[in-house]
Amino acid sequence: MSTYAVSQTVHQAAQNCLVANDWICGEYLRTRSEELTEATLQHIWITAASVLIGLVVAFPLAVLVRARPRFAGPVLGLTTLLYTIPSLAMFSLLLPVFGLSAALVVTGLVLYSLTILVRNIMAGLEAVPEDAREAARGMGYGPWRMLWEVELPLALPALMAGVRIATVSTIALTTVGALVGKGGLGNLIDDGVQTTFKAQVLTASALCVLLAVTADLLLLGAQRLLTPWTRIRAVSKPAASKATASVATAPKAVV
Amino acid sequence: MGVVADAWTWLATGSNWSGESGAWHRLGEHVYVSGVALLVACAIALPVALWLGHLGKGGALAVNISNVGRAIPVFAVLALFMLTPLRTAGYLPTIVALVLFAVPPLLTNAYVGMREVDRSVVEAARGMGMSGGQVFLRVELPLAYPLLMTGLRSAAVQVVATATIASMVGQGGLGRIITAGFNTYNTPQVVAGALLAAGLALLVEGALAVGARVMDPRRRRRPTRAALV
Numbered sequence: 001m002s003t004y005a006v007s008q009t010v011h012q013a014a015q016n017c018l019v020a021n022d023w024i025c026g027e028y029l030r031t032r033s034e035e036l037t038e039a040t041l042q043h044i045w046i047t048a049a050s051v052l053i054g055l056v057v058a059f060p061l062a063v064l065v066r067a068r069p070r071f072a073g074p075v076l077g078l079t080t081l082l083y084t085i086p087s088l089a090m091f092s093l094l095l096p097v098f099g100l101s102a103a104l105v106v107t108g109l110v111l112y113s114l115t116i117l118v119r120n121i122m123a124g125l126e127a128v129p130e131d132a133r134e135a136a137r138g139m140g141y142g143p144w145r146m147l148w149e150v151e152l153p154l155a156l157p158a159l160m161a162g163v164r165i166a167t168v169s170t171i172a173l174t175t176v177g178a179l180v181g182k183g184g185l186g187n188l189i190d191d192g193v194q195t196t197f198k199a200q201v202l203t204a205s206a207l208c209v210l211l212a213v214t215a216d217l218l219l220l221g222a223q224r225l226l227t228p229w230t231r232i233r234a235v236s237k238p239a240a241s242k243a244t245a246s247v248a249t250a251p252k253a254v255v
Numbered sequence: 256m257g258v259v260a261d262a263w264t265w266l267a268t269g270s271n272w273s274g275e276s277g278a279w280h281r282l283g284e285h286v287y288v289s290g291v292a293l294l295v296a297c298a299i300a301l302p303v304a305l306w307l308g309h310l311g312k313g314g315a316l317a318v319n320i321s322n323v324g325r326a327i328p329v330f331a332v333l334a335l336f337m338l339t340p341l342r343t344a345g346y347l348p349t350i351v352a353l354v355l356f357a358v359p360p361l362l363t364n365a366y367v368g369m370r371e372v373d374r375s376v377v378e379a380a381r382g383m384g385m386s387g388g389q390v391f392l393r394v395e396l397p398l399a400y401p402l403l404m405t406g407l408r409s410a411a412v413q414v415v416a417t418a419t420i421a422s423m424v425g426q427g428g429l430g431r432i433i434t435a436g437f438n439t440y441n442t443p444q445v446v447a448g449a450l451l452a453a454g455l456a457l458l459v460e461g462a463l464a465v466g467a468r469v470m471d472p473r474r475r476r477r478p479t480r481a482a483l484v
Contacts, residue, residue, distance in 0.1 A: 198338050
């Protein structure tokens with residue numbers, strides 16, 4: 001067989017997996033790589049925007065609750081209430097306000113991320129040792145400088161645990177945005193179900209999980225780089241790392 | 256907010272509630288698949304979690320299964336099921352997907368609840384001559400009860416939410432009112448369906464929160480102690 005004939009048979013076999021509607025199809029990856037990249041990029045920016053805005057909203061809320069404990073009940077109650085609402089219903093309730101836009105999806109995802117982020121930031125701030133605060137006060141630190149330079153760094157492990165949980169669940173939830181055509185890889189899943197295109201549904205689903213795992217590992221790496229002192233403490237005092245782990249499992253599971 | 260008024264009108268119109276795609280039928284489907292899935296998930300997860308918790312083994316599994324569950328999109332699992340022969344099996348694909356997502360919170364919370372029971376209390380019970388079964392039933396289970404109920408609540412809310420997403424792959428439930436509204440550009444119907452789905456989820460959460468407090472095994476003894484003080 002000539003090289004031409006070989007490449008011809010290979011090509012036909014590859015074509016066949018699209019015709020036969022196989023679950024795994026290399027030809028699909030090759031011919032639709034542009035579409036896949038575009039969907040993945042949309043997925044990433046929607047997730048990143050949601051978690052970042054979530055952090056920007058959650059941090060002042062957690063600081064407010066610590067300064068004025070009587071706000072703790074309403075803030076925690078409201079975020080838990082939001083978390084109970086099914087994602088499809090949440091996106092639909094935002095439809096009259098935002099129309100069919102990415103802003104609708106991002107807003108819904110921000111509201112969900114608040115539950116986890118507020119709780120974890122609060123837990124982190126509460127776990128700051130009183131000695132550290134006392135020492136900072138003795139050195140003449142004002143409340144804001146203490147917050148940024150002493151409390152925030154010490155609250156980072158719990159905060160990052162919250163960011164990791166929020167990011168992973170946001171990546172999964174973004175797919176539901178396909179409802180308004182802004183679901184990143186969810187759009188491909190939606191399209192694939194309607195046209196019974198197995199390779200597309202499986203590939204997009206696998207990419208979602210891959211994205212979640214990658215994001216989780218990257219955030220774990222970032223946390224290690226940002227808090228080098230926790231590793232030293234973890235060796236001498238295993239209880240410290242155990243405490244952060246239990247914070248990570250504390251908030252209610254998923255939506 | 257004309258949309259809210261329109262949504263209210265939709266909810267107040269009797270014809271929207273009757274028939275195969277009416278709200279009553281959709282609500283019935285939603286409650287049915289959620290109820291069956293929650294029962295099956297409890298039957299699978301609780302014995303495993305309580306047994307592992309009693310033995311004090313398998314902690315890594317119990318905690319990690321929750322993290323894995325969080326990373327997998329509900330929509331993707333439902334979509335994959337709809338491309339398998341399960342598609343023709345009525346509500347089965349939805350129920351299987353709901354069970355898969357209800358097991359992690361049940362398993363993790365029940366296991367953690369069992370492990371967080373004070374070891375000295377368990378040792379004391381053993382010292383009093385309680386058998387393994389007695390320790391489990393009279394000591395560990397009542398003390399693990401609050402977290403057990405937290406797990407049940409998370410799982411129930413999860414199941415109700417997931418059943419809504421099932422409509423995106425053409426399965427029944429309250430979500431169908433929403434997707435049907437999207438297909439016909441009927442925003443009031445979308446909002447009305449969303450209000451129904453959100454209302455059901457909040458109702459389930461509230462009912463389980465109250466139920467858990469009423470049925471708390473340690474609650475019955477508390478009033479007498481309070482009376483002594």
